Amino acid sequence: MKVAIIGAGVAGLTAAYDLARSGHSVIVYEAAPVAGGLASGFRDERWEWPLERFYHHLFESDTAIRALVQEIGFAGNLFFRRPITAQWWNGRSYALDGVLPVLRFPAIPLIDRLRFGLAAVYLKYVTNDWQALEKMTAAEWTLRWCGPNVYREIWRPLLEGKFGPHADEVNMAWLWARLKARSFRLGYFVGGFQAFCDALLERVQSLGAVVHLGAPVAALTQLDDDVWQVTGSGVLAGAAEDVDAVIVTGSPALLARLAPNLPTDYLSHLRTLRSMGAVVMTIALRQRLLTDGAYWLMPPKREFPFLALVEHTNFIEPARYGGDHLIYCGDYLDPDHEYFRLTPDELLQRFLPALARVNPHFEPSWVRAYWLHREPYAQPIVPINHARNIPPLATPLRGLFWASMSQVYPWDRGTNYAVELGRRVAAECHRYAEMLRLRGGGVALRAR
Incomplete structure (x- = not known):
């Protein structure tokens, strides 16, 4: 079968890996210039390793991703440590690890x-x-x-x-x-999560899959019961590809935009799946901020302008980043929150007083550089009896599958469950391929 996968995040690449290993022809479309999705990184010219746009680590208990890491031969690049996690109370931090x-x-x-x-x-x-x-x-x-x-x-x-x-x-x-x-011991990769995503990408390509980066999909069109047409944009502007099945790994809004011919009641249900976005500012400091060695500090949101203060270089040595002391100031917010509109400089000014609060010696001159990353779809909201709200991986349209962080419930979103989700949707897609084969249909089969 010929399968198109929308999104080269961890779920999309995992699905591509399993489907390609099963002998299917796979094409992956990714809007960003790099693979990895929410786990992707960026790099300053001073750094040896790239850094995640949104703070990342594994838990020692994350069995799904550890198994995949082993399968692609990347296990030697995974290591575990036990950093300090703490809570802010009454003017100071207390370890709760x-x-x-x-x-x-x-x-x-x-x-x-x-x-x-x-x-x-x-x-x-x-x-x-x-x-x-x-x-x-x-x-x-x-x-x-x-x-x-x-x-x-x-x-x-x-x-x-x-x-x-x-x-x-x-x-x-x-x-x-x-x-x-979750476990107290946390895992990280030599070269960061981008190194893992790049290794998975390389393995997927070695199996014959085609991956287009910088290539968002403009539209999905169902030509008949067994054929979908994928129309690209970006570097693939105007190009169209006929496939047997499509897996969309993005948000409910993306699925609704790409496939507006989904039944009205299904589209209405997608709109009921609410989520929050993520706003994370990464700041390179000339000195350590959390001098007690804490990696993760959770301050009360009523007193601080963000949810989490993560000093990455209290977990991974500053030497990997040219001596920079790297902190994340992160928050989950409704997509219409003002943090999604403020400029990086405006948001930095909101955050600086909080840095002085956790370290009275802090001065703005410690800031060498800063970067702001925002994603409108980052944390599903899960109300009472949420299980009945979760759509199946197969949509009402034959050959169209949807796999998103909204469907990893009851587990929380994260790379481990992205791997698990990618494998589930690949298995379901493979079963659909077997059904097509028995019927003698399919784009790939007709081409032969």
């Missing part, structure tokens, strides 16, 4: 720390019944079982920071998945 640090956290009484620990153990090691947990909000569950002190100091800041005005809508299965699937 293990049982003992949590038990020492002074923001909550000892009895409540024990309740917090027992609840975390139950969620991580005891229950797998996320279907029951999705019937209530995370706010309701944590307030009831952890108590008001833990809720106020730990869970409420996390929910507000991640989902802002939607914090009270998010179901408990989302929080269960974060605790269930």
Whole structure:
């Protein structure tokens, strides 16, 4: 079968890898000039390694991506460390990266720390019944079982920071998945995630797949029951390709734009799948900011202008980046938030006072350079009983498949689940190919 894949992110490349290995003819279209999607990187001329546009790491428990890394021969470039993760409280940061640090956290009484620990153990090691947990909000569950002190100091800041005005809508299965699937040891690649994405791209191409970078798709047209036409733009402006099946790996809005002939009720359902965007400013400093060695600091969003302060070079040595100390100031926000309109300089001025707050010695002269990256589709919003909102990978139109971060639920979005999703949609597409073969149809078969 001849398959077109829209998007060369981790999900798209994984699907291309599995389909090409199964003998299918694969064409990948990517709007950006590099592969990787949300995991892609950028590079300053001083740096040995590129850096992710949006802060990235693996968890030691991320089995799907680790298996793929092993398959493509890249396992020797993956390593794990245990950096410090911390929470800001009462004017300073406190490590919360293990049982003992949590038990020492002074923001909550000892009895409540024990309740917090027992609840975390139950969620991580005891229950797998996320279907029951999705019937209530995370706010309701944590307030009831952890108590008001833990809720106020730990869970409420996390929910507000991640989902802002939607914090009270998010179901408990989302929080269960974060605790269930994550480890304290974090993984990274020699050369960054871009090196992994490039290695996966090279492996896909070695299997015969064609990958077009800088080539957004302008339209998808269903010519008959078994044939789709993909019309390119960018470097492929005006070019059209007939294929048997199409996998779209982008947002619900992208799918609706590319295939407006989808049934009206299906398009209406796509519009109900809400998500938040990501705004991340990366700042190169001349000196270390988080002098306690913290890699990840979560400040309360009511007091800070961003959700997370990540000092990447407290995880990976500054020597890889020409001696720069690299920090991320990141946030998840509704796509109409003003942060999506402010200039990089305007946003930097919003953030600088917060840097001085976490390090009183900080001065603006420490800033050597800064970069701003924004994506309108980065974090699905998952309300009560969200499982019934998830569309299947096969759309109502024969031969058209959709695989997006909206469909990794109950798990949280991330590269591990992008790999898992890519493999699922490839398997479903392969089954469709078998059906076409038995019927004697298909573009590739007719060409032979």
